[in-house]
Amino acid sequence: MARIVVGMSGGVDSSVAAYLLAQEGHEVIGMFMRNWHDESVTLHDECPWVEDSNDALLVAEALGIPFHVIDLSAEYKKRIVDYMFAEYERGRTPNPDVLCNREIKFDVFLQAAMRLGADFVATGHYCQKDSIEKDGKTIYRLLAGADPNKDQSYFLCQLDQEQLSKALFPIGHLQKKEVRAIAEREGFVTAKKKDSQGLCFVGKIKLPEFLQQKLQPKKGKVIEIPAGAPAFATNGQATALDVLCAPYVFSEEMGEPVGEHIGAHYFTVGQRKGLGIGGKEKPLFVLSVDTEKNIVYVGQGDDHPGLHRKGLFVRADEVHWLREDLRMQPGESRSYMARIRYRQPLMPAQLHMREEGLYVTFEKPVRGITPGQFVAWYEGNELLGSGVIHA
Numbered sequence: 001m002a003r004i005v006v007g008m009s010g011g012v013d014s015s016v017a018a019y020l021l022a023q024e025g026h027e028v029i030g031m032f033m034r035n036w037h038d039e040s041v042t043l044h045d046e047c048p049w050v051e052d053s054n055d056a057l058l059v060a061e062a063l064g065i066p067f068h069v070i071d072l073s074a075e076y077k078k079r080i081v082d083y084m085f086a087e088y089e090r091g092r093t094p095n096p097d098v099l100c101n102r103e104i105k106f107d108v109f110l111q112a113a114m115r116l117g118a119d120f121v122a123t124g125h126y127c128q129k130d131s132i133e134k135d136g137k138t139i140y141r142l143l144a145g146a147d148p149n150k151d152q153s154y155f156l157c158q159l160d161q162e163q164l165s166k167a168l169f170p171i172g173h174l175q176k177k178e179v180r181a182i183a184e185r186e187g188f189v190t191a192k193k194k195d196s197q198g199l200c201f202v203g204k205i206k207l208p209e210f211l212q213q214k215l216q217p218k219k220g221k222v223i224e225i226p227a228g229a230p231a232f233a234t235n236g237q238a239t240a241l242d243v244l245c246a247p248y249v250f251s252e253e254m255g256e257p258v259g260e261h262i263g264a265h266y267f268t269v270g271q272r273k274g275l276g277i278g279g280k281e282k283p284l285f286v287l288s289v290d291t292e293k294n295i296v297y298v299g300q301g302d303d304h305p306g307l308h309r310k311g312l313f314v315r316a317d318e319v320h321w322l323r324e325d326l327r328m329q330p331g332e333s334r335s336y337m338a339r340i341r342y343r344q345p346l347m348p349a350q351l352h353m354r355e356e357g358l359y360v361t362f363e364k365p366v367r368g369i370t371p372g373q374f375v376a377w378y379e380g381n382e383l384l385g386s387g388v389i390h391a
Contacts, residue, residue: 010052013124092372
């Protein structure tokens with residue numbers, strides 16, 4: 001049997017993960033990550049870390065396993081929070097959950113677990129793992145969770161073989177309702193607890209307030225771009241990869257001022273709420289942000305052509321393969337399924353590797369391609385790789 005450290009968040013998923021491992025006879029140690037000290041930017045009634053830590057402790061006591069609280073706030077601030085500020089300042093939209101798994105749970109936290117003599121780290125993620133032998137080497141595969149409504153493999157798209165070799169996902173083969181049923185049967189305090197929302201292991205964040213701590217409010221123009229603007233004339237008609245995957249470039253002259261905002265860096269592509277501009281036939285959506293000129297470009301309606309694109313680009317140094325043995329070489333093209341956000345249905349895509357980076361084109365235009373987010377590609381239910389969307 002193995003010694004396994006379980007990242008216990010105070011939620012039902014990690015509670016049941018710890019229970020299942022204990023039932024199998026492993027030596028299980030519960031560990032709660034404290035990642036943030038600044039209480040001013042969490043909503044106390046939504047996800048207070050003290051309550052979560054106490055819930056995790058109660059489950060650990062019920063299971064009769066050791067329990068530790070580890071303070072990773074310094075690493076979290078450096079690797080996640082500072083990264084978030086820098087990305088928003090550049091007009092990009094980061095995905096802190098993906099980074100949290102790569103940089104915190106399966107790096108800093110994993111190292112802490114190894115210092116306790118752990119063989120593995122387990123989490124409550126809805127995904128699965130297996131291994132194959134290839135050319136005399138063991139290769140680990142990251143697979144989608146059995147519950148299609150909860151598959152969280154996307155959040156682990158930046159892990160590597162070393163990290164995956166040490167990872168366990170005890171509930172990945174279960175449906176969410178089965179997990180709750182186990183927790184209720186065992187009388188866990190977490191059985192009926194709502195799934196946490198917000199920043200990984202921090203809680204529900206008031207994002208504008210969070211960003212305003214470092215990114216100062218700065219009034220600027222909101223420019224509405226009409227659906228018939230020349231910028232969309234070649235929408236989906238281009239054949240050159242660099243054109244097909246290029247973002248739309250807007251300027252003030254293309255549209256009309258329709259209001260003011262308090263800082264372009266607070267907005268993200270596809271956003272509808274928070275603009276505070278009414279009186280239009282259809283709702284306004286953010287098409288693009290220019291943080292240098294502090295302009296937010298918007299368009300009317302969810303069907304606006306500025307929200308939909310046929311492709312995206314990932315720089316060569318930001319292309320990541322979980323399956324290094326399948327890494328594409330410049331000049332190579334392959335067909336995979338892909339998604340650009342969690343819960344988005346997988347879509348047929350063509351990957352084209354070139355010296356400068358990876359071009360990803362889709363069969364149909366995709367809504368809300370957002371710089372700073374991650375594109376992940378799959379073969380069947382296996383996640384093969386991912387990359388940061390550059391444009």
